[in-house]
Amino acid sequence: MDLISILRIALQALARNKMRSILTMLGIIIGVGAVIATVGVGQGAQQQVQDNIASLGTNLVYVSSGSVNRGGLRLGSGATKTLTYDDMKAILQESPAVASAAPGSSAAAQVVFDNDNWYTRVNGTEPQFFDIRSWQMASGASFTAGDVRTSADVAVLGETVRRNLFGSADPVGETVRIGNLPFQVVGVLTAKGQSGMGADQDDAIYVPITTLQKKITGQPWLQYIVVSAVSQAASYAAQDQITALLRDRHRIHPGQEDDFQVRNLADVAQLADQSSRIMTLLLASIAGVSLIVGGIGIMNIMLVSVTERTREIGIRIAVGAQEDDVLKQFLSEAVVMSLIGGAIGILFGVAASLGISNVLRWPISISRVAVAAAVVFSTMVGIFFGYYPARKAAKLDPIEALRFE
Amino acid sequence: MATLVQSELVARGVIEAEALIRVEELHKYYNLGETRVHALRGVNLEIAPGEFVAVMGASGSGKSTFMNLLGCLDTPSSGHYLLEGVDVAQLAKSELATIRNRKLGFVFQGFNLLARTTALENVELPTLYAHLPKEERAERARRALEMVGLGGRMEHLPSQLSGGQQQRVAIARALVNHPSILLADEPTGNLDSRTSVEIMQIFQDLNDRGLTVILVTHEPDIAHYAKRTVVFHDGKICRDEPVVNRPRAAEVLRTLPSLAD
Numbered sequence: 001m002d003l004i005s006i007l008r009i010a011l012q013a014l015a016r017n018k019m020r021s022i023l024t025m026l027g028i029i030i031g032v033g034a035v036i037a038t039v040g041v042g043q044g045a046q047q048q049v050q051d052n053i054a055s056l057g058t059n060l061v062y063v064s065s066g067s068v069n070r071g072g073l074r075l076g077s078g079a080t081k082t083l084t085y086d087d088m089k090a091i092l093q094e095s096p097a098v099a100s101a102a103p104g105s106s107a108a109a110q111v112v113f114d115n116d117n118w119y120t121r122v123n124g125t126e127p128q129f130f131d132i133r134s135w136q137m138a139s140g141a142s143f144t145a146g147d148v149r150t151s152a153d154v155a156v157l158g159e160t161v162r163r164n165l166f167g168s169a170d171p172v173g174e175t176v177r178i179g180n181l182p183f184q185v186v187g188v189l190t191a192k193g194q195s196g197m198g199a200d201q202d203d204a205i206y207v208p209i210t211t212l213q214k215k216i217t218g219q220p221w222l223q224y225i226v227v228s229a230v231s232q233a234a235s236y237a238a239q240d241q242i243t244a245l246l247r248d249r250h251r252i253h254p255g256q257e258d259d260f261q262v263r264n265l266a267d268v269a270q271l272a273d274q275s276s277r278i279m280t281l282l283l284a285s286i287a288g289v290s291l292i293v294g295g296i297g298i299m300n301i302m303l304v305s306v307t308e309r310t311r312e313i314g315i316r317i318a319v320g321a322q323e324d325d326v327l328k329q330f331l332s333e334a335v336v337m338s339l340i341g342g343a344i345g346i347l348f349g350v351a352a353s354l355g356i357s358n359v360l361r362w363p364i365s366i367s368r369v370a371v372a373a374a375v376v377f378s379t380m381v382g383i384f385f386g387y388y389p390a391r392k393a394a395k396l397d398p399i400e401a402l403r404f405e
Numbered sequence: 406m407a408t409l410v411q412s413e414l415v416a417r418g419v420i421e422a423e424a425l426i427r428v429e430e431l432h433k434y435y436n437l438g439e440t441r442v443h444a445l446r447g448v449n450l451e452i453a454p455g456e457f458v459a460v461m462g463a464s465g466s467g468k469s470t471f472m473n474l475l476g477c478l479d480t481p482s483s484g485h486y487l488l489e490g491v492d493v494a495q496l497a498k499s500e501l502a503t504i505r506n507r508k509l510g511f512v513f514q515g516f517n518l519l520a521r522t523t524a525l526e527n528v529e530l531p532t533l534y535a536h537l538p539k540e541e542r543a544e545r546a547r548r549a550l551e552m553v554g555l556g557g558r559m560e561h562l563p564s565q566l567s568g569g570q571q572q573r574v575a576i577a578r579a580l581v582n583h584p585s586i587l588l589a590d591e592p593t594g595n596l597d598s599r600t601s602v603e604i605m606q607i608f609q610d611l612n613d614r615g616l617t618v619i620l621v622t623h624e625p626d627i628a629h630y631a632k633r634t635v636v637f638h639d640g641k642i643c644r645d646e647p648v649v650n651r652p653r654a655a656e657v658l659r660t661l662p663s664l665a666d
Contacts, residue, residue, distance in 0.1 A: 319530055321506075
């Protein structure tokens with residue numbers, strides 16, 4: 001028999017028991033729908049996590065001054081005064097994996113505007129810092145390289161600082177006091193929310209590094225250097241190059257501890273990415289179990305159907321149907337049921353993931369792989385769970401079958 | 406052993422088989438647990454092309470078992486069954502299915518039509534398994550239905566047809582692949598007497614056109630319409646004789662009062 005006849009007969013047989021066919025398909029519909037929805041939502045979440053991490057800068061390498069060991073007393077991170085502006089220049093010049101770098105140092109200070117004041121961290125840096133972190137200005141602009149050269153009294157406010165000092169007003173052009181020094185506000189950063197560690201990233205003020213060093217802290221040391229590698233993959237190379245370079249510059253002998261720390265955000269990105277991937281896989285496999293349950297439903301109903309239609313099978317065998325013909329007929333019914341169920345399940349799954357992403361405001365991500373896998377898997381479920389009942393039908397003794405009431 | 410030699414010669418095509426069906430020492434037993442039921446105890450029979458044979462016997466006489474063997478629905482425990490010179494007893498299941506499909510037509514007591522399937526589709530069923538092209542399938546089914554006088558009811562479902570009409574659909578289905586033998590198992594068992602004669606008329610017409618008909622019945626009245634009766638008793642043929650004064654169903658019908666409904 002040709003494929004079209006087989007499919008037509010299968011559809012006719014299923015149409016004769018509409019309610020039963022639909023209920024049987026429901027198992028597959030829910031199974032496929034659940035797989036697609038969980039994978040869709042899971043991948044949306046993964047995308048979200050990746051975006052969040054990308055906003056931290058996945059090609060970032062963070063160099064900070066490290067601990068120092070003075071006669072057995074370890075003083076903890078940031079205790080050394082060895083990281084310098086020259087280190088940064090050396091990193092830029094000598095590490096091929098490094099694209100850009102910005103120095104950083106900070107101090108806590110009371111910031112005052114009119115009758116309002118706010119205690120925050122004042123960070124000194126250079127304008128490329130904002131590019132490296134891919135931070136945008138909500139209003140105004142960053143201070144310039146010229147401001148750094150002249151140690152200008154200009155500041156960029158974080159959103160939390162702006163809100164606490166200015167309420168809803170735009171502070172650009174206004175003057176705030178840091179300690180006793182007046183600073184002109186040149187820009188406001190867009191809100192970035194909390195960092196991965198729960199710290200408020202918007203609670204900060206940025207001023208030129210030279211201004212901070214000369215007028216606020218009075219210290220020439222850097223607390224950190226923010227480096228961007230040429231790519232995320234290159235960040236590991238950058239990390240190694242910087243470590244080697246700084247050990248050399250700081251004259252650290254082999255076997256001696258580093259007096260700085262180099263951290264690589266790609267590790268964090270990978271970890272977060274991996275954990276959300278595992279979560280998706282876990283959810284999808286739970287949903288996959290329901291697909292198997294749906295398959296068992298198909299097998300169950302096909303067995304009932306074979307028993308009910310024993311006489312029909314007997315007639316078909318008597319008029320010359322081969323075992324193979326009967327097998328194909330029942331197998332195709334099972335496969336058609338699971339395929340239609342799979343198709344409806346895909347629609348349900350897509351609708352469900354659209355709905356969920358709408359509610360959770362996650363990016364929509366319907367995986368083509370998941371859809372293709374659902375089609376393949378539901379066909380396989382049909383073949384796997386339809387085979388046994390179909391074989392049972394094909395092996396019926398025609399004499400017994402014709403006598404069956 | 407003489408018979409064995411002959412069948413082998415026939416199988417090799419050395420001598421030509423004049424018989425359409427040749428049955429030699431056919432035995433069939435069923436093992437029901439400890440006991441063995443001997444349904445056929447050595448049946449020998451020859452049927453030539455164009456014959457119309459009525460197989461009779463009480464229930465348990467072995468006639469149904471014999472029909473199942475003739476119909477290739479079952480295989481004998483021992484003995485030979487040569488259908489057009491081919492020893493069917495040795496064939497594989499799939500080859501038997503092909504023979505049922507191409508050479509044999511079945512008519513059953515209970516009609517055995519597919520429910521919720523039109524007359525036309527029921528008749529088309531054997532052509533489906535003969536792998537005929539779609540147009541030819543429909544054309545053959547239409548012609549077969551016209552032959553049994555149901556040209557106007559092709560799209561009717563079995564539930565919309567009378568018993569006689571359903572049996573005629575079944576006959577059309579049996580004829581659709583142009584078989585060499587029509588096997589009918591109690592075809593009038595579920596029908597009233599007038600309808601029974603109508604069915605016998607169809608069988609006589611088909612037989613007149615050269616089709617071999619083998620009919621199982623326990624009604625002597627019905628067996629009379631055949632040309633030859635074979636009576637089974639305890640798994641053996643006890644009588645095999647030609648029918649004398651064979652009535653023509655067409656004439657009998659004229660004398661019967663029509664059951665106007």
